[in-house]
Structures are given as C-alpha cells and as structure tokens.
C-alpha cells in the first residue's frame with residue numbers, strides 16, 4: 001500500500017512538472033496521473049477495508065467514507081474511460 005501511495009505521489013509530481021514546464025504532452029500526463037492514481041488509490045482503500053474486516057464496511061466508519069470518496073474519484077473530473085480516451089488521443093499522434 002505504501003509503495004502504491006509513493007507511486008501515485010511520483011506520477012502526480014511528474015504531471016505537475018510537465019504543466020509547469022509547458023511541455024505539449026502535459027494533458028496526457030495529467031490524464032495518466034489521474035487514471036493511475038484512482039486505480040491504485042481504489043486498491044489501497046480496498047485493502048485497508050479488507051484489513052479491518054467488518055469495521056471497514058460499517059456505514060459510520062471513516063474507512064467506509066474514504067472508500068466511497070475514492071470511488072467518486074473514478075467518476076468526477078473525467079471518468080476513467082474519459083482519461084483513457086485522452087491518453088489514446090495523445091498516443092495516436094505517434095501510432096498513426
């Protein structure tokens with residue numbers, strides 16, 4: 001879980017660097033960071049819920065709230081599918 005969190009941090013900083021330096025692939029890097037972070041983030045919270053057993057799915061628990069918030073991140077500000085389309089659009093410039 002720690003490895004996933006550090007991976008997320010690195011790709012978000014990398015996307016921010018591309019935006020700061022005005023590289024023309026910044027939008028693809030932003031989508032890659034968002035997509036990868038929500039996929040890894042969902043796995044981290046899924047494991048945390050599993051580790052705590054029933055507490056994690058109890059409706060008043062903090063983990064339950066984080067689990068639902070993480071799921072929202074797969075939908076808000078561009079769904080996973082939309083991020084994949086943006087990444088494909090960028091890739092298609094090179095793939096022809």
Ligand SMILES: Cc1cc2nc3c(=O)[nH]c(=O)nc-3n(C[C@H](O)[C@H](O)[C@H](O)COP(=O)(O)OP(=O)(O)OC[C@H]3O[C@@H](n4cnc5c(N)ncnc54)[C@H](O)[C@@H]3O)c2cc1C
Nearest residue numbers: 069071072073074075076077078079080081082083084085
């Ligand atoms: C936390 C959060 C914050 C939000 N904030 C805002 C906000 O500030 N402003 C705002 O206007 N909206 C906001 N939304 C709404 C959000 O933008 C929409 O929920 C999102 O765009 C999905 O649209 P939809 O719910 O109508 O689902 P639909 O468009 O019906 O999509 C349903 C599913 O089908 C997939 N899908 C749709 N079309 C395609 C396609 N062509 N190819 C492949 N898959 C496809 C989608 O990815 C999704 O998984 C927010 C949502 C959340 C969860």
